[in-house]
Amino acid sequence: MTAKREVLPWPQRPHDAAGTSQVSMAVRGGDFLFISGLIAVDPNSGEPMRGTTAGETRQILTQLAQLLAAAGSSLDKVVKVNVLLASMLEAPNMNEVYARFFPDPPPARTVCGARLPDGAKVMIECTALA
Amino acid sequence: MREVIAAPRAGLDLRAHYGHHQSPAIRAGGLIFCSGMLPVDPETGERLHGTLTSEAHVIFGNLKLILEAAGSSLAHLVQVHALIYDSIEYDVLNRVYRQYVADGPPARTVWAAQIEAGFKVELDVIAAA
Numbered sequence: 225m226t227a228k229r230e231v232l233p234w235p236q237r238p239h240d241a242a243g244t245s246q247v248s249m250a251v252r253g254g255d256f257l258f259i260s261g262l263i264a265v266d267p268n269s270g271e272p273m274r275g276t277t278a279g280e281t282r283q284i285l286t287q288l289a290q291l292l293a294a295a296g297s298s299l300d301k302v303v304k305v306n307v308l309l310a311s312m313l314e315a316p317n318m319n320e321v322y323a324r325f326f327p328d329p330p331p332a333r334t335v336c337g338a339r340l341p342d343g344a345k346v347m348i349e350c351t352a353l354a
Numbered sequence: 355m356r357e358v359i360a361a362p363r364a365g366l367d368l369r370a371h372y373g374h375h376q377s378p379a380i381r382a383g384g385l386i387f388c389s390g391m392l393p394v395d396p397e398t399g400e401r402l403h404g405t406l407t408s409e410a411h412v413i414f415g416n417l418k419l420i421l422e423a424a425g426s427s428l429a430h431l432v433q434v435h436a437l438i439y440d441s442i443e444y445d446v447l448n449r450v451y452r453q454y455v456a457d458g459p460p461a462r463t464v465w466a467a468q469i470e471a472g473f474k475v476e477l478d479v480i481a482a483a
Contacts (some may be wrong), residue, residue, distance in 0.1 A: 261360025282421040303356055303380045304387040306478070312468045316373075323375035329358045330369075332377035334390030336437050353356055353382050353411035 229253050232295045250295050257297050258352045261308070262288060263344040272342045278321045279313035279344040285325040292352055301353040302331040308347040312337040318346060357381040363396040364424035366416055376383065379420055381483050382430065385432065386424050390478045391417050400402035406443045406474040410450040413477050418454075426481045431460035435478040441466045 232250040251258050262279035264273040265287070273283055283297075292298050295301075305326075309318060315335055332348070340347050359379035360365035368374045368389070374427065379388040393402045393412035396419055402412050421427050434455075436448055444464060452459075460479075469476045 237381065242470045261372075301356060303382040305376075309468075311479070312470055315470060319373065319375055326375060329377045330375045331356075332375070332387045332389040333376060334437075334476070335374075335470060336390070352386070 232257070250291055252295065252307065252354045255354060256303075257292070257295055257352045259288065259291060259313055259350045261306075261347045261349040261353065262291075263340065264341065272344065274345070277311075277317045277345045280349070281318045284346060284348050285322065288348065288350065289325070295354070297352045297354055299325060300327050302326070302350050303353060305331050305333045305348060305350045307333065307335040308338040308340060308349075310337070310340050310345045311333065314315050314345065333348065347353040357380065359386065359420065362419045363398035365396045366420060367399070368394070369406055379424055381436055382425060383385045386421065386426050386435050386481045388479050388481070388483050389421060390419065390437070390476045391420075392473055392476055401471055401473075403471075403473065406438065406446050409451050409473060409475050410447065410477075413475060414450075416453040417477060421481050424481075424483065426452060426460070426483055428481075429456050429477055430482040431455065432482055433480045434460050434462040436462060436464040436477065437467045437469055437476040439466065439469055439472075439474045440463060443474070 230252040231248045234295055249260050262282040267272045270317045331351050358377045361378045376389045379386050391413045393409035396416050
């Protein structure tokens with residue numbers, strides 16, 4: 225059996241959110257699509273967008289939906305999400321926005337607090353069915 | 355196909371108890387992806403804060419219930435992410451961990467992170483279906 229691994233292009237920008245090309249945004253392997261941790265960026269300039277936890281969550285999930293669609297998947301096919309927050313006190317604010325994007329029943333999820341790059345308040349990574 | 359694994363006990367439905375927009379576990383592509391497991395009472399959902407050891411015992415008990423409800427088990431764990439509140443407790447985690455994880459243990463990564471509600475440990479696992 226041949227190992228299948230396919231790097232999928234970022235739909236709008238040639239580079240990842242940090243402005244480097246060391247990271248693929250989405251890689252398909254086996255039945256799954258693995259999405260890199262996303263932080264909120266302006267979709268036109270590619271510059272980091274800093275806002276509230278709710279605002280960053282909304283921006284990230286909007287981009288995630290586009291990224292999944294471009295790879296032939298969707299938010300309905302996501303199986304697991306990891307959400308990293310600069311502060312766990314903001315978890316309810318993230319959760320409220322998050323619930324508007326994901327289907328019912330939602331994917332499995334883990335939320336934890338971590339120090340994030342570039343002053344981001346939210347980072348979201350996920351695994352979806354390809 | 356993405357299949358939702360329902361909470362086998364009422365207390366393990368964190369969405370019902372705490373409004374977390376998440377399913378307890380999802381089966382897909384031959385794997386079971388569990389939501390981050392916390393030390394909650396499996397019958398009531400009450401948060402059982404304690405030592406890292408006591409919290410880990412509750413978590414493994416809860417994981418066993420969910421995995422077995424999905425037709426899997428702790429022996430089928432493939433990957434474990436163990437979040438602990440402080441890396442100084444690494445050895446403490448290992449002492450309780452090895453009571454539940456058989457020979458030929460799963461791949462594992464441990465790191466220190468802020469865990470919800472001030473818990474000391476959380477386990478984020480993937481098991482073979």
